[in-house]
Amino acid sequence: MAAFHREVIITVHTDVQSFAVANLLRRPAAVEAGGFVVGFDPTTTSQYVNYATPVPGAEPTDRDVSALIEAFRERGLKPRLEFAPNAAPAVEPALLRAGFTTEAVHEYLVCTPATLAVPAGAIGVEVPAGEEDYVAIDAALAEAFGGEFPASPEGAARLRRTQEGGGAVRFVRAGDGGCAGAALCSAPAEGTAELAGVGTRPAHRGRGIAAAVTAALAEAAFDGGALSVWLEYSGEGSHRVYERVGFRPGGTRLYLALEG
The missing domain is CATH 3.40.630.30 (Gcn5-related N-acetyltransferase (GNAT))
Known part of the structure; x- marks a missing residue:
C-alpha cells in the first residue's frame, strides 16, 4: 500500500x-x-x-x-x-x-470531478461578455492583489486570450456593474488545468465570491476535458476556501531566481 x-x-x-x-x-x-x-x-x-x-x-x-x-x-x-x-x-x-x-x-491543491463541491447559494457567476467586462475584471484583480499586478490594456487582453483560447474567465458582477471578484483558468493540457488569479475586491470580501468563481472555473475545466484542476494558495484563509469546494493537497512548487 x-x-x-x-x-x-x-x-x-x-x-x-x-x-x-x-x-x-x-x-x-x-x-x-x-x-x-x-x-x-x-x-x-x-x-x-x-x-x-x-x-x-x-x-x-x-x-x-x-x-x-x-x-x-x-x-x-x-x-x-x-x-x-x-x-x-x-x-x-x-x-x-x-x-x-x-x-x-x-x-498546490488539486480538484477532480469526484471531489468538486459546488457551494449552495445565489451568487451569480458570469462569463465576460465584452471588452468592458475584461477591463473591469483586470482592474478588480489589480485592486484585490494590492496593485502587485497593475491594471493595463495588456492585462485585459491576456484575460480575453485566456477565455478565447480554450481556458475560462469567470467573475461576479458588482452592484455598480463592474467586477466584485474574479479568477481565470488555463486551457487544459496533459489532462490538467491551472486555476489562478482568484481575487475579490476588499469591499466585497466575506460573501463567498472566491468559492463561487473557483467552483465555476473547475466545472468549466472539467467540461473542457480536464481530469483535474490545480492551484497554488497563500494563507490558511484561502486554503479553507479551496478545501470547501473540493481541492486537496497535491504537492509543492519551487520558485528560483537569479538576482543581479
Whole structure:
C-alpha cells in the first residue's frame, strides 16, 4: 500500500510539471533550451509571466543553465523558474550551483470531478461578455492583489486570450456593474488545468465570491476535458476556501531566481 501511494504522488507531480511545460509553450515567444522551456511574452516584462520551467526528468548541465540565463539576459529579464521539484530532482542543484536562490516554495491543491463541491447559494457567476467586462475584471484583480499586478490594456487582453483560447474567465458582477471578484483558468493540457488569479475586491470580501468563481472555473475545466484542476494558495484563509469546494493537497512548487 505504501509503495502504491508513493507512485500516485509522483504521477500528480509529473502531471503538473508536464502541464507547466505545455502551458509555457503557448506563450507568444516561447523558447526551448537545454531541457528547459521559457515562456516569453513580449507584451510585458513581468517576472510572473516571463519565466522558465524544466521538462520532467531534466538533468541540465552547467552549460545548459548558462544558456538559460543568457536567454533571459539578452531580453533584459530576470532569470526565474517555477516548477515541481519532484518531477525533475536534478534541476534545483544545478541552478543553485549557478547562483540561483529560492524565492518561494508554494503548496498546490488539486480538484477532480469526484471531489468538486459546488457551494449552495445565489451568487451569480458570469462569463465576460465584452471588452468592458475584461477591463473591469483586470482592474478588480489589480485592486484585490494590492496593485502587485497593475491594471493595463495588456492585462485585459491576456484575460480575453485566456477565455478565447480554450481556458475560462469567470467573475461576479458588482452592484455598480463592474467586477466584485474574479479568477481565470488555463486551457487544459496533459489532462490538467491551472486555476489562478482568484481575487475579490476588499469591499466585497466575506460573501463567498472566491468559492463561487473557483467552483465555476473547475466545472468549466472539467467540461473542457480536464481530469483535474490545480492551484497554488497563500494563507490558511484561502486554503479553507479551496478545501470547501473540493481541492486537496497535491504537492509543492519551487520558485528560483537569479538576482543581479
